[in-house]
Amino acid sequence: xxxxxxxxxxxxxxxxxxxxxxxxxxxxxxxxxxxxxxxxxxxxxxxxxxxxxxxxxxxxxxxxxxxxxxxxxxxxxxxxxxxxxxxxxxxxxxxxxxxxxxxxxxxxxxxxxxxxxxxxxxxxxxxxxxxxxxxxxxxxxxxxxxxxxxxxxxxxxxxxxxxxxxxxxxxxxxxxxxxxxxxxxxxxxxxxxxxxxxxxxxxxxxxxxxxxxxxxxxxxxxxxxxxxxxxxxxxxxxxxxxxxxxxxxxxxxxxxxxxxxxxxxxxxxxxxxxxxxxxxxxxxxxxxxxxxxxxxxxxxxxxxxxxxxxxxxxxxxxxxxxxxxxxxxxxxxxxxxxxxxxxxxxxxxxxxxxxxxxxxxxxxxxxxxxxxxxxxxxxxxxxxxxxxxxxxxxxxxxxxxxxxxxxxxxxxxxxxxxxxxxxxxxxxxxxxxxxxxxxxxxxxxxxxx
RNA sequence: GGAUAGGUGGCAGAGCGGUUGAAUGCACCGGUCUUGAAAACCGGCGAUCCUUCGCGGGAUCCGUGGGUUCGAAUCCCACCCUAUCCGCCA
Numbered sequence: 001x002x003x004x005x006x007x008x009x010x011x012x013x014x015x016x017x018x019x020x021x022x023x024x025x026x027x028x029x030x031x032x033x034x035x036x037x038x039x040x041x042x043x044x045x046x047x048x049x050x051x052x053x054x055x056x057x058x059x060x061x062x063x064x065x066x067x068x069x070x071x072x073x074x075x076x077x078x079x080x081x082x083x084x085x086x087x088x089x090x091x092x093x094x095x096x097x098x099x100x101x102x103x104x105x106x107x108x109x110x111x112x113x114x115x116x117x118x119x120x121x122x123x124x125x126x127x128x129x130x131x132x133x134x135x136x137x138x139x140x141x142x143x144x145x146x147x148x149x150x151x152x153x154x155x156x157x158x159x160x161x162x163x164x165x166x167x168x169x170x171x172x173x174x175x176x177x178x179x180x181x182x183x184x185x186x187x188x189x190x191x192x193x194x195x196x197x198x199x200x201x202x203x204x205x206x207x208x209x210x211x212x213x214x215x216x217x218x219x220x221x222x223x224x225x226x227x228x229x230x231x232x233x234x235x236x237x238x239x240x241x242x243x244x245x246x247x248x249x250x251x252x253x254x255x256x257x258x259x260x261x262x263x264x265x266x267x268x269x270x271x272x273x274x275x276x277x278x279x280x281x282x283x284x285x286x287x288x289x290x291x292x293x294x295x296x297x298x299x300x301x302x303x304x305x306x307x308x309x310x311x312x313x314x315x316x317x318x319x320x321x322x323x324x325x326x327x328x329x330x331x332x333x334x335x336x337x338x339x340x341x342x343x344x345x346x347x348x349x350x351x352x353x354x355x356x357x358x359x360x361x362x363x364x365x366x367x368x369x370x371x372x373x374x375x376x377x378x379x380x381x382x383x384x385x386x387x388x389x390x391x392x393x394x395x396x397x398x399x400x401x402x403x404x405x406x407x408x409x410x411x412x413x414x415x416x417x418x419x420x421x422x423x424x425x426x427x428x429x430x431x432x433x434x435x436x437x438x439x440x441x442x443x444x445x446x447x448x449x
Numbered sequence: 450g451g452a453u454a455g456g457u458g459g460c461a462g463a464g465c466g467g468u469u470g471a472a473u474g475c476a477c478c479g480g481u482c483u484u485g486a487a488a489a490c491c492g493g494c495g496a497u498c499c500u501u502c503g504c505g506g507g508a509u510c511c512g513u514g515g516g517u518u519c520g521a522a523u524c525c526c527a528c529c530c531u532a533u534c535c536g537c538c539a
Contacts, residue, residue, distance in 0.1 A: 027498095064499060068508040075508090078520040082467035091519080098519045249529090269459055271477095394459080398478070400496075 025126050026387070031057060040129040043136050043349040048126070056119050063115060067108040074101050124234070128384040130349045131321075131358040137348030143361075144348065149332070150341030152365045153423060161368035162421040163299045166192065168429040168449050172300075183297070184289060184304040186414075191447045195420070195433065196307070198440035200282050200413050203309040203334055207410060211330045213280035213311060218260035220283060221251035226263040229389035231355035231381075238290045241304075253286035257310035258407040265314050266389040269400060275393055276323065277314040280410070282307065299418065301373065306414040313406040316393065317383070320404035321358075324380040328360045331376045331410040337436045340419050341365040343372050357382040362411070364419045375415045378408030 030037055030053070038048040077098040084091040135144045166172025171192035177185040188196055207213040221243060227233040232240060232255065241253040254260055261281050285308050296302035311330060315323045328344070335342045347359040356379040363372035383402035386392070395401045424432045430448040433441055 061499075064508085068499065071509085072507055074519080079468065081519055086467075095519045102519085247529095271459080394477085398494085 025123060025129065026383070027123065030123065037129065041126065043130055043134075044127055044352070045138055045350050046127060049122075053119075053122060056115070056122065060112070060115055060119060063108060063112045067105070067112050070101055070105040070108060074098055074105060077101075127352075127354045128357050128381060130352065131380070131382075133346075134352070134358050135346060135348045136350075138350040140348075140351045142348035143345045143351055146344040146346055146360070148341075148343045149336065150339065150365070152341050152367060155367065157427040159367045159422070160425060161299065161366075162418040165421045165425045165429070165431060169431065169447055170449060171447070174299075181304075184302065186300045186303060188417075191441075191444070192417075194441060195437070195447070196413060196417050198437045199416050199420070200307060200309055201440050202337075202437055203410060203413070204280060204282055206334060206337065207280040207309070207311060207330060210333070211278075211280075213278045213330075216261060216264075216279050216281050218257060218264075218281055218283065220254050220260075220286075222254055222260055222263070223249075223251065226259055226266070227252050229263050229266050230259050230385050231353075231388065232259065235354060239288055241286045241288055254283060255287045256285050256308060256407075256409075257281040257283040258312060261310065261312040262314075262385060262405050262407065263389065265386075265391040265403065265405075268391055270314075270391075270393040270403065272316070272394055272396060275314060275316050275403065276319065277312075279312045280309060281312065282309045282413075284308075300414050301418060303414060306412065308412045308414075309410050311378075311406075311408045311410045314391070315404045315406060316395070317401070317404050320380050320382065320406060323404075324358065324360070324378065324406055327406055327408050327410075328362070328378040331362055331378055331408050334411050334416075335362065335364060335375070338416070338420065338434045339436075340416075340423055342375070353377075353379065355379070355381045355384050357384065360408075364415070366419060366422050368422050373415070375419065376409040376411045378406070380404065380406045 034050055038050055041048045077094055080094050081091045135142060169192060171189045173187040177187045204215060208215050224233060240255060243251040243253065245251060261279050284305055286305055289302060289304060292302060311327055313323050313327055342362050342364045345361050347361060352359050359377055359379040361374050362376035364375040366373050382404050385405045386402040391403050392400045393403050420434060421431055424434065426432060430446050432446045433444055438445060
């Protein structure tokens with residue numbers, strides 16, 4: 001198989017990263033607590049080949065020790081040559097001796113770097129370890145409901161789904177979007193377009209004014225290193241849209257603001273008093289949805305392009321677990337203010353994303369589907385992303401330590417619009433506007449056909 | 450797209466091919482002085498990996514990769530990135 005230039009660069013980048021950071025999981029943990037790590041990964045349905053790793057490690061130690069011995073000898077002898085020449089004495093005997101080291105040293109160095117790349121390939125495929133509080137299970141059926149909020153409304157008429165509600169209003173148009181772009185795109189018009197904008201504004205304002213987040217705007221096109229930092233690459237390239245650059249490189253369209261916002265601290269060494277960082281960011285998100293051809297084809301639940309208001313936090317390890325609860329409550333606050341019934345679940349070990357140590361999903365009630373659907377996902381990745389990104393802070397003991405990074409939707413704007421249309425629809429085809437949004441709609445109380 | 454300049458420790462900024470992991474300043478930590486603080490003075494202060502129970506010892510890292518050399522931050526080549534100016538453009 002021919003390798004694309006981007007992939008080649010990625011492999012080079014990974015090899016380079018490995019030498020600097022040695023892993024995505026903590027390599028020390030892997031070396032010293034192998035059984036524990038294996039057990040933890042097993043909970044995620046991930047079988048860790050312990051003996052394969054130990055063999056590689058054994059080989060690495062031998063090779064590294066031998067290489068370093070040779071390097072030490074070469075350095076010492078070369079230093080002697082410098083001293084002899086400085087005194088104007090003859091150094092040819094020493095030069096002959098050091099010359100003999102060259103071949104073996106070069107062979108050792110090459111073998112070592114090849115081996116390091118193999119070990120990296122092994123470690124890079126490992127997902128984050130689940131937090132101890134995460135319930136064990138193989139798939140979504142083992143997720144655990146934490147709470148239900150609100151009561152689904154009783155309808156005294158036949159409920160329509162958001163596609164029909166939007167059609168009756170004449171403000172939601174999939175056909176024209178399909179003509180322009182293809183499947184999984186949407187056009188909204190008039191009051192509905194404004195309602196969509198109002199939702200995003202309302203979320204931003206709430207998180208800034210009431211929850212203390214700093215609003216940021218960021219690039220929507222990012223480089224491969226950023227995708228690697230947050231964990232989308234190298235494993236999940238097929239989920240992304242790529243844009244080629246004239247120089248042969250590529251940009252990726254962000255699948256979530258988590259990528260650019262979290263990468264703001266990549267390669268940074270932060271002062272302890274700079275933490276926590278709390279950012280809120282409204283962006284479009286682009287996803288290829290390559291693995292979900294048959295799912296949610298109707299309506300605007302699953303799109304190639306949607307908008308999201310994202311919360312990102314950079315925390316110290318001591319505080320990150322409290323911060324996750326807090327962040328999730330901030331996302332919940334939006335649903336509560338909009339009076340949309342939802343439930344909160346904690347994902348089991350088998351259903352979590354690659355980078356996450358623990359994830360809460362918020363699911364909003366959709367009456368037409370008679371079920372709850374995901375509208376937010378809030379995760380603590382611990383030091384997993386920070387280790388990939390080299391994002392550190394100087395702890396009170398003066399030691400450099402990896403930060404913990406968290407992110408969560410607060411909320412997905414498109415799906416929130418769906419939820420409002422379905423939950424606030426009325427028998428005559430109109431849709432009343434949630435109280436909290438009316439100030440953002442110039443006081444408008446209802447959208448009428 | 451064209452033309453320059455530059456990428457060195459948390460930051461700024463030195464660095465004739467040879468005891469340079471790197472001067473100096475700032476920041477930071479400890480101490481002296483002070484009623485306290487500031488100032489001044491003294492001392493300390495990079496990361497990662499290997500080895501050791503520990504003390505310690507060793508290796509690698511000056512944008513990235515490669516080359517020359519007994520020896521490279523320093524010389525050569527390629528690439529990446531940043532800044533500035535010109536052109537074009539929302």
